[in-house]
Amino acid sequence: MITTLTATTTSRIVSRLVEHEGTSGSSRVLTLVISTDEKGLEDALCAAHGASRDHPSRIIAVVKPPEEDTAGRVTPRSRDGHVPAQAGGHLDAEIRVGHDAGAGETLVLRPWDEAALHTDTLVVPFLLPDAPVVVWWPTTVPEIPSQDPLGRLGSTRITNTPAQDFPARALRALAPVSVRGDIDLAWTRITLWRAMVASTLDPLLRAGSLREVVVAGEPRNSSLSLMIAWLRLRLDVPVTRVDEEGFKGISSITARTDDGEVIIARHDLERVTITRPGSPEPQVVTMARREPVSTLNEELRRLTPDLVYQEVLATLLEEPVIAAAAQRTGATPAQVILAWHLAERNITFPKTLSPAHMADNLAALDVELTAAEIATINGIPQQPYYRIPDEPPAFVLTTNDYSQQA
Numbered sequence: 001m002i003t004t005l006t007a008t009t010t011s012r013i014v015s016r017l018v019e020h021e022g023t024s025g026s027s028r029v030l031t032l033v034i035s036t037d038e039k040g041l042e043d044a045l046c047a048a049h050g051a052s053r054d055h056p057s058r059i060i061a062v063v064k065p066p067e068e069d070t071a072g073r074v075t076p077r078s079r080d081g082h083v084p085a086q087a088g089g090h091l092d093a094e095i096r097v098g099h100d101a102g103a104g105e106t107l108v109l110r111p112w113d114e115a116a117l118h119t120d121t122l123v124v125p126f127l128l129p130d131a132p133v134v135v136w137w138p139t140t141v142p143e144i145p146s147q148d149p150l151g152r153l154g155s156t157r158i159t160n161t162p163a164q165d166f167p168a169r170a171l172r173a174l175a176p177v178s179v180r181g182d183i184d185l186a187w188t189r190i191t192l193w194r195a196m197v198a199s200t201l202d203p204l205l206r207a208g209s210l211r212e213v214v215v216a217g218e219p220r221n222s223s224l225s226l227m228i229a230w231l232r233l234r235l236d237v238p239v240t241r242v243d244e245e246g247f248k249g250i251s252s253i254t255a256r257t258d259d260g261e262v263i264i265a266r267h268d269l270e271r272v273t274i275t276r277p278g279s280p281e282p283q284v285v286t287m288a289r290r291e292p293v294s295t296l297n298e299e300l301r302r303l304t305p306d307l308v309y310q311e312v313l314a315t316l317l318e319e320p321v322i323a324a325a326a327q328r329t330g331a332t333p334a335q336v337i338l339a340w341h342l343a344e345r346n347i348t349f350p351k352t353l354s355p356a357h358m359a360d361n362l363a364a365l366d367v368e369l370t371a372a373e374i375a376t377i378n379g380i381p382q383q384p385y386y387r388i389p390d391e392p393p394a395f396v397l398t399t400n401d402y403s404q405q406a
Helices: 010-020 041-052 113-117 119-126 167-177 185-189 191-207 222-234 292-302 307-315 320-329 333-343 355-366 371-378
Strands: 002-008 030-036 057-063 091-096 106-111 133-136 156-159 182-184 210-217 239-243 250-257 260-266 271-275 283-286
Touching: 002 010, 010 091, 010 119, 030 041, 030 119, 041 057, 041 106, 041 292, 057 119, 106 113, 106 119, 113 119, 133 292, 156 292, 167 182, 167 222, 167 307, 182 185, 182 307, 185 191, 185 222, 185 292, 185 307, 191 210, 191 222, 191 250, 191 260, 191 271, 210 222, 222 239, 222 250, 222 307, 320 333, 320 371, 333 355, 333 371
Parallel strands: 030 057, 030 133, 057 106, 133 156, 156 182, 210 239
Antiparallel strands: 002 091, 091 106, 210 250, 250 260, 260 271, 271 283
16 A cells, blocks of 8 residues: 655654554564665665565665756656645655555655755654664665765665666775775675685685686676675685676686686576586586575675675775786785885885784885886876975964063
8 A cells, every 4th residue: 555645744754654553564673764766766665675574674765856857947846746846845755555565664755855955854753763774775876875864874884886887986986985884785796606606615725726716707897896806805816807798797707726627607597507627517506696685685684794895895995006916926915015116216114013014014125016017006196195385384484472481
């Protein structure tokens, strides 16, 4: 059942919610706040309703108002045009219960004009007491999720870079602003991949026969970027990326060993195959491509900071040329940077906290960078710690009179 309220207030919505309380499940474990646009609303609600069957919740969807078109004409103020264009900001709402709302109730808020500037104050009256708040952006990624008006309400903030036009770029933009409680569904998508890779590579690592890992997949795919970053963080062997145009997601992961290649490859949307040296037939494993409902369901089950994700995401802050040079030489990124300073004859004083740290710094003397690597590092934009102003600060020009001091 769907109840529509036009040009309404939060108090009226609360009153109608109280009337419907007996219709929805009585035990709800969280509040899920969704920030989306009209185009992505129903898909987001479909995923949220599916996840709510395992995690009964109150779902609050905040729909962004449409923007002006290219001709400068203001779009209709509401779907049925019930409010004149000259009116101030107002709030439309839908209350969905029963089979239209999953295991709980769903509230769809459509703020217009001035009302859309304060979405957090619109949502607060509807939050469940003493229950965690999860905020999800299924269609857009805010610049800083933890500082977004809705993001500040949540203990868990879920972004969805795979839905962006440039997923890998969107993920890299999140790296410097990510904090505890932030998570992206690109990471959740590879949970099963990581489990399979870990179980497959574990005997190779124990035997010491692993020499290289090659990861192939869709260019600009954020899940692929996280998988490579995770492998580089966990393995002491080179990890190489191969882009495959026309493929969606991760295509294959190849482990090169002393005995041959172990290949984990996606066979179709439902299965992957594992081919091992000496095995007559590849092993077929059921692993369906994950849909939004399953990834959202997993994050609602956790509701705790994913420290591994934060650690992996932080590695994306490294410049690609430095990471590649470290991979080629077997050095750390810090040693590559020190080697670049030495090659450029820069005077540097590296920080040293222990004898082992000093030994690592001294090992940079043995790292030799190519001329191309040095030139590329020289081209990285630099941000100075201090800029000399055109005019000296006022305190520099001030003459202090100390004659009156005791």
